[in-house]
Amino acid sequence: MNVGKVNNGPKILVFSTEKISDPAIDMAGLLKLHYPPTVYTIPVPCSSAIKPRWILHALEQGFDGVFIAADGTDCPYGESCTEKTGVIVGTTQQLMREKGIDPARLKMAAICSVCSEPFVKHVKSFTEYLSKPSN
Amino acid sequence: MNKKIGVYICHCGGNISDYVDVEKVRQSVEKDEGVFLSKTTMFACADSNQQEMVDDIKAQDLDGIVVASCSPKLHLVTFRAVAERAGLNKYNYVHANIREQVSWAHSDNKPGATEKAIQIVKSAIAKARNAETLEPVKVESVKAVAVIGAGVAGMRAAIELAEAGSEVFLVEREFFVGGRVSQWDELCITPETGKELVTRLYDEVMKHKHVTLFTGAELSEQTGSVGNFSLKVKITPRHFKLQCAEGSLQKAIEVCPVEVPDEFNFNITTRKAIYHNYPSEYPQLPAIDMKNCTRCGECEKVCSSIDFSQKEEAINLKVGSILLATGFDPYEPKQGEFGYGEIDDVVTLPQFKRIVHYCKDKLTYKGKEVKNIAYIYCVGSRQVDGENKYCSRYCCTSNIHTAITVKKKYKNIHNFHFNRGIRTYGKAEVWYEESSRLGDIYLQSFEHDPPVVERREGQTFVKIKDLLTSNKELEVAADLVVLVTGMVPRKDNSIGSLLKIPKGRDKFFNEIHMKLRPVETVIDGVTIAGASQGPKNIMESMNSALAAATKSFSLVASGELALEPTVAKVDRAACTWCGKCAEACPFNAIDMVGGNGNSVAHVNSSVCKGCGMCLPVCPENALELIGLSDVDMENMIDALIPTA
Amino acid sequence: MEIEKGKTAKYLKEKRPVPKEVTEQLKSFTKTKKAMLEALKEEHKTVPELAIELNMPKDEVVYQLMSLMKYGLIEPDGIDDMDEYFYYKIKENGKN
C-alpha cells in the first residue's frame, strides 16, 4: 500500500450526518478518544441521502471500508431515515457482491449526537476486521 | 474555468499545531491544482486575520477559499461572512475540520494526524475547485412564537416576546400555570414565595393582548421548519364553564368520591378528581381530572358550573419559532435507596417542602413530632454507580435554605447535613454560613462510601464515616430523613422526540454550543430555556429564558429568513417520473410537472430541507443536492486517497 | 498652530516634560539589555548562569530575558541535561 506514508492501516471512509453523528465524531476528538488516523469523514445532511455509487466509488478508488454513521431515530428529517439507510446499505452490498467486493467492507451503525464512544469502538473494530490478512 | 483558491491553515493557538505539522500541510497543498496562495495563521478567526483574508481575496482576485481549522459548527458562518465581505459568494468557501477530527482525535500520533490533515485539506480544495455561486433561499417568517411550558421560565419568555412585538402562544400541558415554582414557599434568593412569583408573572402575561395561553394543552404534531412551523395542539377540557362559587366548589370537592395521590404535593396527600392545587391558583378555574373521574355526577348536583359535555379540541398554530421551557422532574429515588419507600421516615426534599408548608407551629410527619432531621445530599446526582454523573446545581443551596427556614419556624430543630462537599456557589455561600452558625451540623462522606439509613429498635438512624473527623463512624438518630434529590429531565420526552431535539450526556436538551450559541438547538428555529436544558436555579432560568426569547424573536422579527440553498435539483433530461422521489420526500417538496409522457419531477425549493433522501431512490440518478453533487463527492473521495 | 506630521513628539515634549524616573528607567533597561546581549554573545546560557554572570537576581533575569525574547532579540536554544533550564542565545537575524 501507499509507500512512504505513515498511515498504513486500512483506510475507512465515514459518511457522517451534519447534525447528529458528525457532532458525535467532533466530540470524540474533544474527549481525546483516539482512533486510527486512517479514518476520514465526509458529512452529508442525512444518512439516507448517500448514493450507492458514492460508496462504490470510494471502495474502487482505494478505500478499504466505508462506514455509515447513520442518524438512527434522532434524524431531524424523519423517522424513516434508519429504514431508508438500511435499504441503501442492502442495495449497495448487492452491487458489491456483483463486483466481487466483500460486502462486509460496508458497515452501518446508528451514531447519536453523543455516541462518541460507540463511534470509536465501531471504527476500531472495523479497522481490525479490515486488517485481517484475508481482507 | 481555473479557479484561484486561497488556503489558510490555522494553528488554533496550538490546538492544531501541537499535533499537526501545519507548515508541512501547507507545503503539501500549495502545489495543488487551483491553489493560488497558501498560508498558516495563529488564529484564523481573529479579526486581524479575517481582515487579511478579505484583503487577499480582493487583492489577488481569489474565487475560492479554504480554511482548515476547527469544526464547521463553530466557524463556518464566520468565514462565510469573511467571503461575503470580500465580495466573494459565500458558497465558494469550504471548511476543513482539522481540529476536532484530526489534531484532537489523533493527539497520540503527530505524523498520522499531519497526513490525515493533508488529505482533508486536499479534499476541501477539491470541493472548492468545483464550488458554485449560490444564493440563499428567502422564506417568509411568521411573526409568532410558540412557548411550550408555562412555568416561570416560559411565562417570562412569553412576556418578553410579547413586549418585543411578537405574537405568542403559551402552551401548558397542566391545567394550571407556574410549574414547579408554584409548589415552593419562600424562594431562596428573595423572601418572595413561589406562588407570589407565579402570580406576578401570570398577571403580567394576562396584561399582554398578544399572548394567548392554552392550558391542558399538548403539542401533538409539528410540521414545517424555521419561520414557518405548523403546530397542532390538543386541548383537554377542564369541564368547568365558569369559576364556581367558593362554597359550591368546596361542596363539589367534598362530594367527589374519587381520591387519588396529589402530585402537586408529591403524593404525600390525596386530592379529589375535581381539584385545584391551591385556592388562588391560575387560571382561577378548577378542573376535573377525567382520567380518574368515575362520572358519578355527584358534583354536578352541587355546582352548576360543571359541564361534562366539553370535548377535546385540536387547534392549529402557525409560528416562526418554538421556545421550549418544559422544565424538569425531581429525581425519584429507587425503592430502598437510602430507605426510600421502605422506611416511613424517609422523604424527598420536594415532599419535605410540602410537609413544611402544611405544618404550622409544630413540625410533624405521620403524626409524629420531628426534631432531628437528617438530610442526605446528592441523591440522584453525582452518582458513582448510577447514570446521573452530573451535579444538579441547585440542591445544596435549596436544601440549606429549607433547613434554615425549618430551624427558624419551629422550636428545637436539629439539622444534620450528610453531604458530599457543599456546593453553595457564589453568593449562596452566605446561606451555608448562616446555617452553620445556627448550629446545623455538616457531615461529609467519601465518594464511594455513602451514608447508611437503617431502622432498629423503633428508631431511624443515619450512619456515616465522616471525612471531616478523620473517617470516624458517626451516627444520628433522626426523626425524619430528607433525601436531597436532584433534577432529572422530564420523564415524558414526547416534545423532545416530536421536535427531534438532541440530548446531551446528561439527557437534558442540548444547546449547540455552550458559549457561542447557548440557547439554540441544532433544529433551526427551536430554542431552549430553563431547566429543560439542565439544572438551574430560578434566576439562571430567567436569564436563559430572556436570552432564548431574544434569539427566538430575532428569527421572526423581520418577517423574512434566508435559508441554505442546499436543496435537491432534478436533471430533467434524465428524469422519467417514476414518483419514487416524491414518495421518499418527508416534506412533500417534490411533485410532478409536465404531462403527456413528458412528466418530470419538480422540487419546491422553499419546502425542500435538503436532506437528500430522494437522491438514492432515483433509478435514473436524476437527482442531486446542490453543493453536494456526484462530481463534488467523487472529487472529495479521490482527494482523500494519498497519491503516494 | 500647524504641526508637521511625524514630528509631533517634540511638540508634546515642550508642553509636558518627561519625568526623570522615565529616563532613568530607560537608562537602566538599556544597560541591562546591553549586558545581557554581551553575556550571550559567545555561547548560550541558562537563567542561573546569566544571574551569576550579571550579578542579578534570577527573577529579574527571567523578566528581562523574556522581554528581550518578546522583542525578537533572543531565542531559546535547547534545554539542559536535567530538563530543567532552557538555554538562550542571540537570535540569528534578530532585529538587533
Next chain:
Amino acid sequence: MARINPEFTDELKKYGAFDPNACYNCGNCTAVCTLSDEDNSFPRKMVRYSVLGLESEIQASLDPWLCYYCGECSSTCPREANPGELMMSLRRWLTAKYDWTGFSGLLYKSLIASITGFLLLALVVILFGFSMEFRMNDLLHYGHYFEVGAIALVASIILLPNIVRMWYQTVKKPGSNAGLKTYFKCFGELVVHMFTQKRALGCDDNQLRWFEHLVLVLGYLSLLFTTVFLDWFSTGSDFIIFLGYFESALIFVVTFDFVRRRIQKDQEVSKHSHPSDWFFVIWLFFMGLFSFMVRLFIDLNILEQNMWLYILQLIVLVQWALLIVPFGKWTHFLYRSFAMYFQKIKLSAS
C-alpha cells in the same frame, strides 16, 4: 460508633466559646498554628469534636493544653469561628471536668457564684480579724500558718486528685501502657515546662509575651517561696526583704501590663476576656501590690496604724489560695505543664 450531641456547643458557650459552629473545616487554623505538628494537629480537630459534641474524645485529648493562644488561628479564620477562643474555653471546660469537687465548673459558668465566693471569703477573713481583735502579731502569725496550711491542703485534697483524674482521662483510659521507667524518664519535661513555659516560644512573634509570662511565673513562685518558707513578713534578713520587694514589684508591674492589654484589646489573644481571666490577673496584681505595701508598711513601722492593709492583703491571699488556685485559671499553669509531661509519656510509650 459515636453519637452526635448538637447541644454540646451550647454548654461550651457558657465557658466562653464563641462560634465553633461557623467552622467549615478548611484546616487553616491547624495549618497556621506553629505549635501544631503531625502528632498533635490542632485546633481544627478540637473544633470538630466540639461541634459534634464528642465529649469523651475531648476529655481524652491533651491538645487544648498544648495551645498557648497566640491568636493567629482566630485572626486568619475565614469563617471567623474563633478557634483560639474555643481552645481557651475547652481548657476551662476540661478544668471543670478534672475537678472532682465540681466547684470549677460552677465558678466558670456563673459569675454570681464567683462573686459570692469572693465575698464569703472576705467576710470570713474580716470576722477572723475581728475575733483576733485585729492584733497585728497574731494576725501575721495565723496568716503565715494559713499560707502553709492552705498550700498543703489545696495541693493534697484538690490539685493532686485532679491531676490524677486528668492522668486517668488522658493517659490511662485511652490505653497508654507506659511503664514506670517512662514516667521517670520524662519527668524533666514537667519541671522544664513548669518553670520556663518554653513551648510558648513556638508561637509566632511572641517573645515579649513569653518573657513576661516567664518573669511572672518565676516572680510568683519565688514570692510564694519567699513569703511562705522564708517568712518574708517576719524576717530580719536584708537580702530576703529586698528579694521580696523585687518579686512583688515584678508581679504587679507585669500584671498591670496584662490588664492594660486586655482593656485595649489590640491583640487577638486579649480580645476576649472571660471573668476568670480578669480575676486571675487582677488578683495577681493585688497580691503583688499588697504584699509589697504590707512589707513597706512593716519597714516604715506604720502597719499597726494601717491594719486594714494587712486585712486586705489577707483577703486577697485567701481568695487566691482557696478559689483561684484550686478552681480558677491558676490550674491551667499546672495542667499545662502536666499535659506536656503526659504527652511526652504517651509518645515515648507508643
Next chain:
Amino acid sequence: MKETKKILEYDALVVGGGIAGGESALNLANLGYKVLLVEKDLTIGGKMIMLSKVFPTLDCAACITTPKVSEIARHQNITIFTGAEVKRINKLGEHRFEVDVLQKPRYVNVADCTGCQMCEEVCPVSVSDEYQYGMVGRKAAYIPFSIASPRAAAIDIENCTLCGACERACPTKCIDFTQTEEEFLVKAKSVVVATGFNLFDPLKIPRYGYGSQKNIITSMQMERQLAPTRPFNTILRPGDGKMPDNIAYVLCTGSRDKSVGNPICSQVCCMYSIKQAQLLMGALPMADITIYYLHIRAFGKGFNEFYAQAQDMGVEFIKGKVGKITEKENGNLILRYEDIEAGVVKEAEHDMVVLSVGILPNQGISDVFENEKLELDPFNFVQQSDMLASPAKTSIEGVFVAGTASGPMDIPDSILSGGAASAETTSYLRRETV
C-alpha cells in the same frame, strides 16, 4: 482653548466591552438599535480574550471571543470607544440619560494604523506588560496583544520618553502626539452596565508570600502562561526560569474568607484550576499537579464530569486550605496545610504555586451615577432589583446589568446574562415608542 463637547445620541449605552457587554450590544444592534460601547481598556473582549482555554469543553477562549469581537467591531449599529471612561451618568427622565464620556488620547490614529508593529520595534522603552500580568515587558509604543481589537498601536504616555522614534518609523504616519483628551456628551435612552470584575490581590494575604516569593503566581498569570499569546513560550517559573514539574494550586485565595472581607464563593476558581491542571498535564506530561481545595464547586453543565476527568488524568486533589507558604533556598515552596481526610497537619514541597484568586466587584460604576443611586448588594456588586423575575434590572429604571458586574459567574452564565440584559433593554426601549 477648550473645545465644546461633541454631542452624540444613541438608543443604548453599554458600559464595558467584555463578553457580557459585547453580547448585549450585539443583540441590541441586531434588532436595529444604535449602541455606544464604552470600554476603558485599549481593547474589547474583556478578561475572556486573555484566557487560554475554557472549561468544560476546552475550546480555546480566543476562538470563541475573537469572532464575537470582530462581529461587534464591524457592526454598523455599534460605535466603540476604547480607552474611554464614563465620567457621569445623569438620568433626566425615562429614556433620557445624559452621559459624559472621556476619550483618553491613544496618540495613534486608529483608522490609519495597520498594526505593523514597526513603532514597537523601534521604541527603546521597556516597561512591565499589564496584559501579561507583569511577567514580561512591553514597549511604550505597543499593541496590547496580537488578537486585540482594535489591533492598533497605542502610546503609553506615562512611560514614553518622547524620543519620536516611533513617529519616524511609522509607515502610515498615524502616530500623533498632539492628541488630547476629548469629552463627549452622550444622550442615551438606556444604559447597560457590564463593568465586569476585579481579581483579588494576593498581597493582602501576607502569609502566602506572593510578591516576595517569586515562584508563586496568580491563576491569571498561569492563564497567560498557557494561552497561545503566552509570555514565555512555555511554562516557566518566573523566579528562575526553571520548567516546573510539581505545581500546586491553592484554591479559595481571597474567596469564602471573611478575614479578607470576601465571604462569598467566586464560583469559577475550582473549575478554572481544574482546567489549568488538565492543560498543564498536556503541556508538561511529567509534571505532578496538586489542587488544595475546600469544596470542589463543579456545579454546571458538564462540570462534575470534567472534575472526574481530571481525577482520572492523575491530578491530585487534597482537601485542606493552605495556611502558609515559605520559600526554600532553591526557590521551591513549602506549603503547610491540614490534610482534612487524615486530620493531620502536613508540609508539602512544590516547585511552583498558583494562587487561584477570587472575583471581586468592580465598584467604581456606582459613583458615576449622579442623580439616582445605583444600589449595590452587600458584597458591593450591582444590586439586581428583581432577581427572580427580571435579573437584569437594577435600582434605576432603564439601567440594566449584564455579566459579572452583578456577581461572580462563569462564561456561559455571563453570556446568558448579557442576553437577558439586552432583552430587558429592548422591552424598555419599546415602551417609549408604544
